[in-house]
C-alpha cells in the first residue's frame with residue numbers, strides 16, 4: 001500500500017509556535033469518493049494566516065489537534081472521481097501538509113498553463129490577488145499619493161508596494177531590519193523603507209512620509225498600525241488585510257488612537273478577505289502577468305524543498321526569515 005507522508009498538528013500552541021507542535025506521520029493513501037479528486041501535492045503555500053487558523057475559527061474553520069495541518073496546495077490529479085478533471089491535470093485548492101490530499105472537485109480550480117508553477121502560489125495566487133484587490137478596491141490610491149504598507153518584504157507586502165508604484169503612487173515600506181529595508185528600495189523600487197524594529201520607528205515613519213500617508217495597507221496590526229494611524233492624512237484609507245503581529249503570541253495589543261484618530265481624520269478602515277473580490281480575479285491576474293512579463297513587477301519567491309521542512313519554514317516566516325512568497329516544494333510536476 002502506498003504511504004502518504006503527512007504533518008499533523010500534535011498540539012495547539014498556547015504561546016509561540018514551535019516544531020514540537022507538529023509531528024510527521026506515514027499515513028495511508030486516502031481514497032477519493034464520488035465528486036472528489038486524489039491530488040499529489042507539488043507546492044504548499046506557507047501563510048502567516050496558517051498560524052491564525054491555529055488560534056480558532058477565523059474566516060474559515062479552525063485547525064484542531066490531530067488534524068493534518070491545513071494549507072493551500074497546488075498539485076497534480078492522480079485519480080479523478082469527478083467529471084471535468086482528468087489524471088495529470090494541475091489543480092489548486094485547500095489541502096494539507098501531505099504528499100497526497102483529497103479535494104472535493106467543487107473546491108478545486110484548474111491551474112492555467114503559465115509557468116513557473118510557483119507563480120500560481122505567489123503572484124497569480126492568493127498573495128497577488130490579495131495585494132491587487134486590497135490595494136486597488138479598498139485603498140484606491142491616486143497618482144502622487146503616499147501608500148505605506150507593513151510586512152512590506154513579505155509576499156503580499158512586496159507586491160502591494162510595487163503595484164502602488166505602478167499606479168503612480170509613492171510607496172513606503174515598513175519591514176524588519178536594515179537589510180530588508182535597503183532591498184525594498186534598491187531592488188523593488190519602493191521610494192523609502194522604514195525598519196519597525198529600530199528605535200525611533202514612529203519618527204522615522206513620519207520622516208519617510210513628509211506629506212502624510214493617504215493609503216495604509218495593514219498586514220500587521222498592533223504597534224505598526226498605531227504608528228501609521230498617527231501619520232494618516234484627512235480622509236485616508238486603511239486597508240485591513242491581516243494582523244501578523246497578533247498571531248503568534250498571547251500578548252495581544254490594540255493600537256492607541258482608535259477610534260479617536262479615525263473620527264478626527266475621517267478615515268475609512270475596511271477589512272477584507274481575498275475571496276470577496278473573486279469576480280475581479282481574472283482582471284487581477286491579467287494585469288499582474290502583464291507587469292511581470294514587462295519586467296515592471298519583481299516576483300519574489302522563497303521556495304523550500306521537502307515536506308518535513310514545513311513546520312520550521314512556517315515558524316521562520318513568522319519570525320521574518322522570508323522575502324516574498326514562501327512555499328514548500330513537495331514534488332515536481334510530471
Ligand SMILES: NC(=O)c1ccc[n+]([C@@H]2O[C@H](COP(=O)([O-])OP(=O)(O)OC[C@H]3O[C@@H](n4cnc5c(N)ncnc54)[C@H](OP(=O)(O)O)[C@@H]3O)[C@@H](O)[C@H]2O)c1
Pocket residue numbers: 046047048049126127130150151152153154155156157174175176177180196218219220224240241242243244245246272273274275317318319320321322323324325326
Ligand atoms: N485578507 C486576506 O484575504 C489575506 C490573504 C493573504 C494574506 N493576508 C495577510 O497578509 C499578511 C501577510 O501574510 P503573508 O502570508 O503574505 O506573510 P508574509 O508577509 O510573507 O510573511 C510575514 C511577515 O510578517 C512580518 N512580521 C512578523 N511578525 C511581525 C510583527 N510582530 N510586526 C510586524 N511585522 C511582522 C515578517 O517580516 P519582518 O521581517 O518585516 O518582520 C514576515 O516576513 C498577514 O497579515 C496575512 O494574514 C490576508
